[in-house]
Amino acid sequence: MKSEHDEIKDMLHEYLHGTLSDEKAALVKGHLSGCDDCAHEVNIAVALLKIVAPDPGAVYFNNLTKTVLSTARANTPKKFNLWKYIFRPIPIAAAASLCLVIYLTIFNLGNFRNSHPKQVQIASNTQNNITRNYVTHHTQNTNIVMDTSATDDTLYSLLMEEDYDDGFTSVYGGYDHDDDSYEE
Amino acid sequence: MDEDSRSEDYRLIDSYLDTGDEAALEALVVKYRKEVYLIAYRVAGDVEEAKDITQKAFISAVSELRNFKKNSAFKTWLYRITVNTALNHTRGSAYTVELCETIKSDAKDADTWLIEKQQERHLKTMLASLPPRQRISVILRVYKGLSIAETADVMGCSEGAVKSHYHSAINKLKAAMAALLQGKDL
Incomplete structure (x- = not known):
């Protein structure tokens, strides 16, 4: 509880x-x-209260206001503009360059895949067919024992040592074209 | 009146923060620039230092304006920034008393004017010699007319601490004035 003296002192x-x-x-x-x-x-x-502070002058106060305003202006964060951000010239140029590099890479890789693997496959199939014909001919007519460990290359080289026309065209249902009994 | 002033300050702050209205900020600076300068001068005791402190205080206040929570009046918040800026600015440097300052007096008699001038200069020296928190409590209570609660808010301490600082300061000043009137050297 405040006394009257304290209350008045505060006032x-x-x-x-x-x-x-x-x-x-x-x-x-x-x-x-x-x-x-x-x-x-x-x-x-x-x-x-009688001690009066010296007046710094109107010029000082005007300059103070200008300084504070210019500092505030400099410190104000700029508002984010999505369109300006998207359409900045440097990112656009960088993105275009990247797209071009990606496109060229994909295009060249596609060409490579379309050309080289098919040529190899055709050659391999041809060689394999020739080899298969040779093996069938000899197992049915000459009863040679096929070496299962032989590779396509080995068999192909064997084929090349024989008469090519004979080996390739004479196998039709186990009959030989040169066989006299067939012609009769 | 105080409530009107407070709500007007809030309106200006909102206007500046929401729309970037520089005229609102300018109005705030113009409204309080003299008050801030006077506090800075009372704390620092030097015109040039007071100018620097005023500018620093306003720049700090504007940069921290978004953090102002409106729990207190803008005036109180600004005074707190000013006092802290002034204390940081004057830390380590001696308080200087300008002897050339103009002193207003109603006394017409030259002798009376001289006596008053001597008393005021003496009082000012005594004020300068007070510990910083005691000096600030006197400045805010006497020169700014703040209540105990407002002074506590500005100083960031309890009302009891403000009363203690203020009465210690007033007792020292009373003793100094009494000694001067009795012609004693202090």
């Missing part, structure tokens, strides 16, 4: 600045006439 500065209501101001005025402690405090405050 002294409002009294000095003239912000108290008339009723409260009259109360403070009455208290000051009988309280030396509060009267001394008011005297000190009045003496302090």
Whole structure:
């Protein structure tokens, strides 16, 4: 619970600045006439208020305002603009270059796949067919024992040592074209 | 009146933060630039230092404006920034008393004017010699007319601490004035 003295002490500065209501101001005025402690405090405050700070001048205040505004302007974060961000020239050029490189890479890889593997396969199949015909002919007519470990290359080289026409065209259902009994 | 001023400050702040309205910011600076300068001068005791402190305080306040929570008046928040800036600025440097400052006086008699001038200069020297927190409590209470609660808010301490700082300062100033009036050397 505050005493009246403490309450008035807290109001002294409002009294000095003239912000108290008339009723409260009259109360403070009455208290000051009988309280030396509060009267001394008011005297000190009045003496302090007489010390006036030097005026820095209107030029300083105007420059201060300009400086603060320009600093605020410089520190304001710029708003994000999606269209400006997307249509910046450097990223567009970089993206176009990247797309071109990707396209050329895919195009060249496609050409490579379409040409080389087919040529190899055709040659291999032809060779394999020739080899198969040779093996069938000899197992049925000459009863040679096929070496299962032989590779296509080995068999092909064997084929090349025989008469090619004979080996290739004479096998039709186990009969030989040169066989006399067939012609009859 | 205070409530009107507070809501007007909030409106200006919102206008600046929401729409970037520089006129609103300018209005705030114009409204408080003199107050901030006076606090800076009372704390630093030097015009040039007070100018620097005022500019630094405003730039800090504007850059931190988005963090202002509106829990207190803008004025109180700005004073707190000013006091902290002034204390940081003057830390390590001695408080200087300008002897050339103009002192307004109603006294017409030359002798009375001289006595008053001597008292005020003495008082100012005494104010300068107070510890920083005691000096700031006097500046905010006497010169700015802030209440105990507002002073506590600006200083970032309890109301009890403000009362303690303020009454210690006033008692020292009273003793100094009494000694001066009795013609004692301090």
